[in-house]
Amino acid sequence: MDHINLALGIIFQLCQSLLVVALAPLLTGWVGQCRAWLQNRTGPGLLQPYRTLHKLFLKDALLADNASPLFRVTPYILFGCMWLAAAIIPIIAIDLPFSQAADVIALVGVFALARVFIALAAMDIGTSFGSMGARREMLVSFLAEPALLMVFFASSLISHSTQLPHIVETFSHHAFVLYPSLAFASIAFLMILLAENARIPVDNPSTHLELTMIHEAMILEYSARHLALVEWAVSLKLFAYISIGIALFFPYGIAEVGNWGALPLAIVALLLKLTAAGAGLAGLETILAKMRIFRVPEFLGTAFLLAVLGLLIHFLLGA
């Protein structure tokens, strides 16, 4: 019985991996479409990211004269890391065998690995915008990363585990119990999500003004398939972050261990949650204004303090 469950788990793991990589651009398309609607535009439609990816893959790649192998290999590393991150977060069923290889601390490490590589690749060509983007990205991340870790710590302390399946299992059983520490953590997480995915108010994903760019400044030199992989990885990153939010704060409806019959319902629940999250993100981005780069540390410092406060509350109240 155990073997059958393990085999089913592995099959399911593969299915979820394929599902996230296929769905991620759709989520990005949905957020873009919602933004367009909120701005009284028609919008390009839900499938626009797929069309863009296809177009980019068809084009010939242009590389700067002095680009090193590091620059060429980075899109693949980025894509691999983000796919791995999105694949190990339990959003449909709790049973994900690969989650044992990388717990939440390793998940933060995966994001950090991808970030360091993209920052290095941005500095590789030696343009002024590239190194500016790398510097700003590292500035944003050195506060966002520990804050994310603290959010994970708050949930790990409640569930006595750093493994995502166990965390989600604990939370999905305790239906609608409000943990004070998690309340702080969830606000912090929302702020981190905005910052780490280069969304307004920290960065603007659709900016055309180089001097305000953070993420876009780093990938200015990429083209064709390299750019396509970077864009896809960015979609996967957004998908992974929203998945983390769902897994930590709204796991209800997820299929329990061994209960494969609950899968269809779980998939419907997931789609509803993703739709709501994407619309919410677009709404937030519409009502917020982008802030100056030197206000960003204050914003993220607040997120970090909130997360630490959540942790402290757990240590004091035990909840």
Next chain:
Amino acid sequence: MNEISVLPIDVAGGIILLWIALGLIGLALQRSPSMICRLVFPLGAALALLLAATGLWALAETPNIAVLPLGLPDLPLHLRLDPLSAFFLILLGGTAFGVSLYSAGYFKTMAGGMLGLLSLEYHLFLASMALVILADDAYMFMVAWESMALSSYFLVTTDHKIPDIRRAGFLYLLIAHVGAIAILLSFGVMQAGHGIAAYTFDAMRATPLSSFWSSVAFLLALFGFGAKAGVLPMHVWLPEAHPAAPSPVSALMSGVMLKTAIYGFLRVTFDLLDVHLWWWGVLVLALGLLTAVFGVIFAAVQGDMKRLLAYSSIENIGLLLVGIGLTIIFHVYGKNALAALSLTATLYHSLNHAFFKSLLFIGTGSILHATGERNMGRLGGLIRRMPWVAVTLLIGVLSIAGLPPFNGFISEWLLLQAFLLSPGLPNTHINMLIPVAAAVIALAAALAAYVMVKFYGIIFLGQFREPGLADAHDAGWWERLGLVWLASACIVLGLAPVYVVQKLDFVTKMLLGQGLGNSTSGWLFVAPVDIERASYSPVYFLLAVLGVMSVTAWVVHHYYHGRVSRVPAWDCGFPAQTARMQDTAEGFGQPIRRLFEPFFKIEREMPSPFDVHPRYHGQSDDKIWFFLYLPIKLMVQSLSSWTSLIQHGRIHVYLLYTFVTLIVLLAFV
């Protein structure tokens, strides 16, 4: 029947003697520098590898003891090889192997006479570090400790004709000796007035001390070993001495010598003292956090690559102290499984830091040889000219930034797990300190990534900042061997944590009576407590990322195409790109300097918009130097000027003093 059994300690002793002999041979061979490079250093490297193997062998053995027929009358020298010493011998041997191989290539351009001396000091330095680790009495320990300090002083001042280097060497020697006095006093307290017979460590273990005297001994040891390790506020010598020394020497000092201080501190705290108090742990934890944050913030604003690495060493020493502090706290409250976890994290991180920091330091040596430049603002683009150095250093940079699946991540992971398991300590104040400490550790680790992106990006990536860099040459073969050895060690330590943790169990069992034991699950997963709580498998992780990468590459190239053409950089259509438009080292660190302004003493010289020859100058200094060290220096100066009132340098005045003293003494008798 006449079986001669060789013990690990005999082998280790033999290696130490051979190292000293090799040093002397090097001195004798000073007429032929090429012989020193091709013979003495590679042989020294082989001995180092043998020492590491001996350590590995001794880890599982019962402690070996040797009493040498040397020393003062009635004070023979004692050596002892137990699991703790064995672990640090592995660290020493493994690191020294790579650094010695590298030195064989690095020093080949040095003049013969200087090289002979250097090889003597180098091998004496290695031998004395091994003796520090093996010493089993206070006398032996102090002799080895002092010869380590002296030999490294002479190594630091190799280029003694430069006044700045002499100054750096003096500062190092001064702080080393202030620390040594504290260590000596600490041993004196532990000897507890039992006379000369109690100078062995065995006697100290057997001497029960009251908690007051234990605390005195502990604080003295913390001060003494902290001075050597670079703990705040005794860190000032590190950023001066490391850039001054030749790169292989900086590698050994930062990678291994700082760890001998950690070794000594562990030896005193967990082996020699049997009373432990909770506030010791809190003190060490707080000092460690301060040191870590201070080190990494200062590393972020440095322009000199070796100074940057020196500050990063300070940060890592801080992390080690945090681990030790946690261990003490858990040990005091009887949670020995957790204590074993945080001690394992500490030891693992010592090993990791030894390898990646030596790797980075010898890498800077190759860059220095190829370009003659330590200032990162004049480097850039070297990945195109020095691929061997660039690739090995990339591994080092990823390791030190604590990224999976490299080795730095695992020790960080273990340490964070220890924090996560800590709730439920009976002391509310500590319970509140722990989450704040975890947050600070996470912040320091994230800043370390910032520092390392700066280090690697400014030196190796982008355009050549100076025209001469286009002719930079890659490292030679010996140097490549050293670089590759240390880089592979980082990878292996990152991929085989289960094996390492099992070996570390011998040390934690010896110090705390408990190891992590069989809580690891299989050879692929590290799971310090149990697999339900936390697990991590670097091998699967690496396979998954590599698998996805290669499948993606294949799919993209197969279903689309792999066409690529080379064009000038785009840069938003800006045509006049020059190398000076890239971030400098100062520019990259500017956000950190702005955010953490209160930490620095900043001097800025801003040109006005109307200057004909605008000149920008900015300098960030360490406030501690001005608040702590300068007042001490002024005090010493004024004290010595007081003594000049009675010191006239005339013989009859001194005779008068002697006469008066005798009269006064006679009056008492």
